C-alpha cells in the first residue's frame with residue numbers, strides 16, 4: 001500500500017519520486033516500463049546517435065499515416081528507461097519564451113504563469129557558467145553546462161548567422177530568446193544529466209521509495225471514480241500495486257503514454273472506448289486531444305573539409321583519440337550532444353517573437369541516426385515553434401501492449417507550412433554566409449535544384465520529421481472541458497493526477513525537457529502542500545510580487 005504510485009520514471013516522474021519520498025512518513029512507488037539506466041550509451045552524450053536504434057531503451061513508435069506528409073508514417077522515439085526521454089534526448093537546455101507562460105497563465109492561472117515558472121527554473125538549476133542571477137540558479141539538482149567540445153563548424157554556423165544579420169545570443173534562457181548561439185546542455189562533467197541522474201540516483205536508498213522497473217502499467221484500478229491502484233505486467237505476469245485510502249495515483253507516462261493508459265482504463269471519449277470494447281469509467285472527451293509537436297525539416301550539406309564528425313576511414317584516428325579523451329578525461333567529441341549550436345528567429349519581421357528554431361549538427365544525420373551516412377557533412381534542423389495544427393492520441397486496440405494511435409495531424413493548418421518554407425530560406429541564407437560558405441561543398445538534401453515555394457513545400461511533405469516535442473494530450477485548464485485542473489487533478493475522478501508534458505496547454509517555443517521538469521517541481525509542491533485551486537491563486541500572488549521585486 002502506497003501513499004503515492006507514480007507511473008513513468010521520465011523527466012517528470014523522477015522529480016516527483018525525489019520530492020514526494022523526501023517525507024519519510026510517505027510510501028512511494030515508482031513504476032517504469034523500461035529497464036534501469038545502466039547502458040553506458042545513455043551517459044556518454046554522443047551515445048545519442050545509437051539510442052535511436054535501441055528497441056530496449058526506446059518505445060520507437062510510428063505515427064499514423066500523415067495526410068499532409070504524402071501519407072508517410074513518422075518515427076517517434078520516446079525514452080523507455082529510468083529518466084525516460086531525458087535519457088535519450090539531445091540534452092539541449094531551453095525553457096521556452098516568457099510569452100509561452102503568459103499563455104499558460106491565461107489557461108490555468110497564475111501558479112502556472114511566467115513568474116512562478118522562472119522561480120522554479122532557477123530553483124531546479126545548477127548552472128555551471130552563470131552565477132545566481134535574475135535568470136539563473138546554482139543550487140538545484142539539474143546540472144546545466146556549456147558543452148565541453150564544440151566542433152569548429154558549429155562555431156562557423158554561429159558566425160555565419162551573424163553575417164546573415166542575426167544577433168548573437170550568449171544565453172537563450174536569459175533576457176531575450178532571439179539570435180544565434182551555442183546551446184547549454186543538461187550535462188555534468190561531460191556526461192548526460194538526465195532527470196534520473198539529477199533526481200533519482202541520489203535517493204535510491206530511501207527505504208520509503210520502491211522502484212519497479214520493467215513494469216508495463218496496463219490499467220488504472222478504480223473504485224467508482226476513485227483511483228485505488230495500478231495493474232502492471234512484468235515478465236508476462238500481471239501484478240497490482242494499491243494506494244492507501246487517501247493515497248494518489250500520479251500519471252507521468254508522457255504525452256503518448258498517459259492518455260493511452262487513461263483510455264485503456266476507461267477514461268476518455270465514450271464512443272472511442274466503446275468501439276474498442278473498453279468499459280467506460282468516465283467520459284472525458286479531451287483525453288488524447290490537443291496533441292502538438294514541433295515539425296522539423298533539415299538541410300544537409302557535404303563539407304569540403306574533414307572538420308565535421310565523419311563516418312570515414314580517415315576519421316578513425318580522431319575517433320580513437322576522442323575515445324581516450326572521453327574515457328580518461330570526460331572530454332572530446334564524445335561529450336557532444338550533436339546539436340551544438342542553433343538559434344531562434346522570426347519567420348517574418350512583423351512577428352513579435354521567434355517562431356523558428358535552428359539546431360546545427362556538425363555531422364550528417366539520416367533518419368534520426370538510424371541510418372549511417374558516410375563522409376563529412378553537416379545538418380541544419382529547422383523547426384516551426386508555434387504550430388497551429390492539432391492532432392490526437394487514440395486507441396488502436398484494447399491490448400495494453402499494443403502501441404496507441406498517434407496522429408499529430410501535421411500541417412493541417414496551412415500557416416504551419418508557410419512558416420517552414422520561410423525557415424528553409426533563412427537557414428539557406430545562413431549556410432551561404434561567408435563563414436559557412438567556406439565549408440560548403442554542395443547541398444545533399446533537398447539539393448540546390450529545389451528552389452521555388454512549391455518545390456520547398458513538396459520537399460517538406462516528402463521529408464519533414466518530428467523534433468520530438470509532443471505535448472498537450474491531457475490539457476490543463478480552468479475551463480471544464482480541460483482534462484486536468486490547475487492542481488493537475490483529472491476532472492471527474494478522485495485521487496489521480498497527471499504530471500508530465502501532456503498537461504501543457506500550449507507547446508512552448510523551445511525544447512520541452514526543462515519545462516516538463518519544472519511542471520513536476522510545481523506539481524510536487526501542490527501535492528505536498530495539499531493546495532487547492534484557490535490556494536494556488538493566492539500563493540501565486542506572493543510568487544508574482546516576490547519575482548517582480550527581485551526583477552526590479
Ligand SMILES: Cc1cc2nc3c(=O)[nH]c(=O)nc-3n(C[C@H](O)[C@H](O)[C@H](O)COP(=O)(O)OP(=O)(O)OC[C@H]3O[C@@H](n4cnc5c(N)ncnc54)[C@H](O)[C@@H]3O)c2cc1C
Pocket residue numbers: 007008009010011012013031032033034077078079080081082083084085086088089090091092093094215216217218252253254255257258261467468469470500501502511512513514516
Ligand atoms: C530523441 C529525443 C530528443 C529530444 N531532445 C530534447 C532536447 O535536446 N532538449 C529538450 O529539452 N527536450 C528534448 N526532447 C524532449 C524531452 O526529452 C521530453 O519532452 C521530456 O523528456 C518529456 O518528459 P515526460 O516526463 O513527459 O515523458 P518521458 O520522459 O518520456 O517519460 C515517460 C516515462 O514513462 C514510461 N512509460 C510510458 N508508458 C509506460 C507504461 N505503460 N508503464 C510504465 N511506464 C511507462 C516511459 O518508459 C518513460 O520512462 C527530446 C526527446 C526525444 C525522444
